[in-house]
Amino acid sequence: MIEGARILLGVTGGIAAYKAAFLASRLTQVGARVDVIMTTGAARFITSLTFQGVTGRPVHDDVFGSLPDGRIAHVNLAKEADLLIVAPLTAHTLARLAHGLADDLLTVTALACTAPLLLAPAMEEHMWQHPATQANLETLRQRGAFIVGPLSGHLASGASGIGRMVEPDDLLGAARYLLGRRGPLTGRRVVITAGGTHEPLDPVRFIGNRSSGKMGVALAEAALDLGADVALIHGPLAVALPWGVEAVAVESAQQMCEAVLAQQPTTDVLIGAAAVADFRPAAVAEQKIKKQPGGGGLTIELVRNPDILAVVAAQRALSGRPLVTVGFAAETENLHANAQAKLAAKGLNLIVANDVTASDAGFGVDTNRVTLLALDSPPEALPLLSKAAVAAQIMQRVTALLRGQA
Template identity: 45%
Template structure:
């Protein structure tokens, strides 16, 4: 999940550094916004080094004068966490003020917002602070109340910020409450399969695995328990996901079949080889001095999508991909009818698709007209596919 952490000017800001580290360990992308007062306790250099992202602390620097960074960050954000939240900052956002980078960015953010207050006990109990808390709760903010503990003033009272591990556990709990695929098991295949010719050579394809991995990340972020069965990929594998390496079509089929019975959905984004060598040499096939040709006998691989389509239950969802170089809709429609899939994601791979960051796809499903999606990033395509999956699972639940 994409989380923006807001640091405000309380002494507990040093604890927020550990909160950020732990959120990263939970596989979240984290960016930081700071108030000027927060920088008296923690430097922007430290947080930029930690997140590998620039820290937004000023709307008027030369670096940002030709852009609108607070709006870009607000749109990027999937969850906003204000930690620590001072009484002053809570008063500002409760009244809709936007007079610095932090308050302006937060006001532009439509994502869910979590607040972790930290202050002196007298400030916490002040009627003005309690009134602001009531307003914030009414506006949809979630509040993690401070604990009783030793304050900066040297005595114990309510106002101390909870420890970082407690904060992260609370944030994770809030995230999971809102995750629509919580409790669902999703299998996703990715990458190209490899069919050996000898110990050195193989038959393969140009798939990078980007799309399948993007879908796996989107399903994970939506709360699903994800199993990624992957072949040959050229990009980094995601974290927080059950990973099964399966280079050949047969091994991929066996891995998927083993997992499928207990799963809610399978998304076959892998580029599975249609053919394999009938006989695999046990040592490298060296060319002979007078040899001009090499003849290979190929046999058909198992059609994983079609085979799984024959055994899937009515309560399971099956999504396949059709990578075509010609007659896109005609071929994809035939695949939808033949394979037993609920959806086919069709794309023209004749140019600039394999290994690229963007794609343009057409979604085909039974009893519906094809949906032509605009060209977008593969991550955006992945998010929309997960949205389609979620709607289908909801419709199936209503039918049952």
């Protein structure tokens, strides 16, 4: 939803204005059209030329100004915006927004704008904690503004405390989330499993696999982009969680199964992207396992873990939930045959098959080459794509499957 979106970025007078330039660049890189409005204070910290350079668009700062085609700036910038971001947001501009003042281009545009308002406060700790600031924040929250941050850390004064503006990528995630609220999956609940599982041997060792969780996280981002409420049930991850996701951290396959079943009654779509261990040690040692005297080996008895999608299928037959289930088949041989067998055995609507022996697909990399298989259509082989692009393709299929059940 962010590609092609029209975003207004208000920049106010704080040292964190340099972060706004990175944000404007990131938004532009992902395909948004970014129009920047600078306050007089912002111009003391960063120049308009910086923002023009990263967005390729003129920067606005005159309350009485016009657009290049002669239209009134504040009226038309507000009318065309899909999202208004103010970053950094100083205590002064926060107060002006809360009280409906319209004494510069940013505040008058904010009054005229009906798009969602995303605010990233940045100020000294005592300014942030002041009752007036907190009251102003609550006023804006009550009006529907979304407030991200601030963070704790090193401040411009040299002190440490709360007041740092969040990082640009966090705001990018929040922008994606807010823009997605108008998507075709609005009101739908999507549950995704991601990452590998760790099956403990003793207090310091476990049996695991090479999954990074990148594919599951990409699916969560794609679902958020389409407006879904997303729960991500994940094992250990090598990638950051998306903004706006409901994260449920687990470690073992048994814990993941229990978490999925707890979510099942309210789940519209379940996507099992996690690399779940098929086996676990039959017994977990209470103390660290020591080397055997004389250099002897170690025998570990393994027992089967629950098959999460099979358990879900049994419950689904009784409750009708989830409406759509999607599985993954990470294979090293007989890719299509093994995937087709899983599709039928687990009652899936769709299965995503990939050969994890390929160096450019599968575990730990940013790309994937998959085949989508469904019972009522021929296999669809996708070319090598980024995991984000693969996730977008999968979520489009999921959207169509839900539409077919309407």
